[in-house]
Amino acid sequence: MSGKSSNVLLKNSDPEVFDIIRKENERQENTLILIASENYVSQPVLEASGCTMTNKYAEGYPGKRYYNGCQWVDAVETVAIDRIKQLFKADVANVQPHSGTQANMAVLLSTLSPGDCFMGMNLSHGGHLSHGSPVNISGIYYKVVSYGVTKDTNRIDFDEAWKNAKEHKPKLIICGASAYPRTIDFAKFREIADSVGAVLLADIAHIAGLVATGDHPSPVPVSDYVTFTTHKTLRGPRGAVILSKLDHEKAVNKFIFPGIQGGPLMHTVAAKAVAFKEALSPGFSAYSKRVIANAQTLAETLQSRGLALVSGGTDNHLMLVDLRNKNLTGRDVANRLDAAGITCNKNGVPFDDKSPMVTSGIRLGSPALTTRGLGADDFTRIGNLIGDIIDNMNDDAVLARVQGAVAEICAAYPTAFLRLPERV
Numbered sequence: 001m002s003g004k005s006s007n008v009l010l011k012n013s014d015p016e017v018f019d020i021i022r023k024e025n026e027r028q029e030n031t032l033i034l035i036a037s038e039n040y041v042s043q044p045v046l047e048a049s050g051c052t053m054t055n056k057y058a059e060g061y062p063g064k065r066y067y068n069g070c071q072w073v074d075a076v077e078t079v080a081i082d083r084i085k086q087l088f089k090a091d092v093a094n095v096q097p098h099s100g101t102q103a104n105m106a107v108l109l110s111t112l113s114p115g116d117c118f119m120g121m122n123l124s125h126g127g128h129l130s131h132g133s134p135v136n137i138s139g140i141y142y143k144v145v146s147y148g149v150t151k152d153t154n155r156i157d158f159d160e161a162w163k164n165a166k167e168h169k170p171k172l173i174i175c176g177a178s179a180y181p182r183t184i185d186f187a188k189f190r191e192i193a194d195s196v197g198a199v200l201l202a203d204i205a206h207i208a209g210l211v212a213t214g215d216h217p218s219p220v221p222v223s224d225y226v227t228f229t230t231h232k233t234l235r236g237p238r239g240a241v242i243l244s245k246l247d248h249e250k251a252v253n254k255f256i257f258p259g260i261q262g263g264p265l266m267h268t269v270a271a272k273a274v275a276f277k278e279a280l281s282p283g284f285s286a287y288s289k290r291v292i293a294n295a296q297t298l299a300e301t302l303q304s305r306g307l308a309l310v311s312g313g314t315d316n317h318l319m320l321v322d323l324r325n326k327n328l329t330g331r332d333v334a335n336r337l338d339a340a341g342i343t344c345n346k347n348g349v350p351f352d353d354k355s356p357m358v359t360s361g362i363r364l365g366s367p368a369l370t371t372r373g374l375g376a377d378d379f380t381r382i383g384n385l386i387g388d389i390i391d392n393m394n395d396d397a398v399l400a401r402v403q404g405a406v407a408e409i410c411a412a413y414p415t416a417f418l419r420l421p422e423r424v
């Protein structure tokens, strides 16, 4: 089924939605996407995401389904599982979680009873909602203690983690973050978990691609469970994976289905398989290294412009700009950058006194633009454009100049190679 005929069909049958999708394609082509959790999937991944497996019910697992006609979805799920196990050197994998939050929920359900205590990273210091935020089911069903970063280094406060573990005896410890620019020492978390007999879950949603290529240490050898999203640095379709040891396989599978999900999204599982093959290729390893190099170039440029970075820099694909020394809010800066065609997100910084809707920071990441082909010179230029906007928040002439530069960069790196649907 080529994209061509189906897109013509969509255009004719539903011009309204077709046109909205076309505009989204243009947005992805004509802006500089610095959202650290986003990426561009390849055309093969996109094709698999739009395939006929969306029609298939496949409750259960390969060889053990509740429906007939599953021979080909069994085949594709088996390929996905084999590839991801190879990529992360893991014993077992569940490739059905619809999202990272679902993956974490299944691990929580399989290891804790409601009311039990677990420990995760404070959301306002870089953790994730599903690590115990009071507004997420993880914080509603369980007693949560947290650890954060230290005030002086903005790096994980292991003293606090040790102290809280000793005091509260959590049954589970979650390590991993959504807005932490530094290498995570998984072995240290293993020590803490062992000292209180806790299970260790490493949530590597953000850094999965970097871990896959060995550009960030892997938590797989030291963790009981590893969860990650497939759509961030791993550059696959939206969704997630749970890796675990052999003896946890049954429980994990049971809590994904029938525990919290129904039928898997088999078109997405097919797209995951395609993305995992890409991630196993030498080209992906080179990509990971460029992601980190580009992030570091951007970080250094921003610092040369007098901007403060949380923890003073980055080891991975993202950085947090602390705008407090500029007396600006994350909200205002993110909106002004957006007007210039540079898309990022406002983000709280550790010990922020502003609300999550305002914040004192922005989070920037290199994965999407690195996929697009940008290199060191481009990231230096973008860092300076960001500096220009921040130094001239109310100057419309500067805004217009930056808009022009953004258009130039976007034109130099067309997304045509992605063959987004409207171009097929």
Ligand SMILES: *Cc1c(COP(=O)(O)O)cnc(C)c1O
Binding pocket: 037, 098, 099, 100, 101, 102, 127, 128, 130, 176, 177, 178, 203, 204, 205, 206, 229, 239, 240
């Ligand atoms: C993005 C992220 C998730 C969840 O991803 P969704 O697919 O949006 O549910 C979970 N954990 C961490 C650390 C993340 O960064």
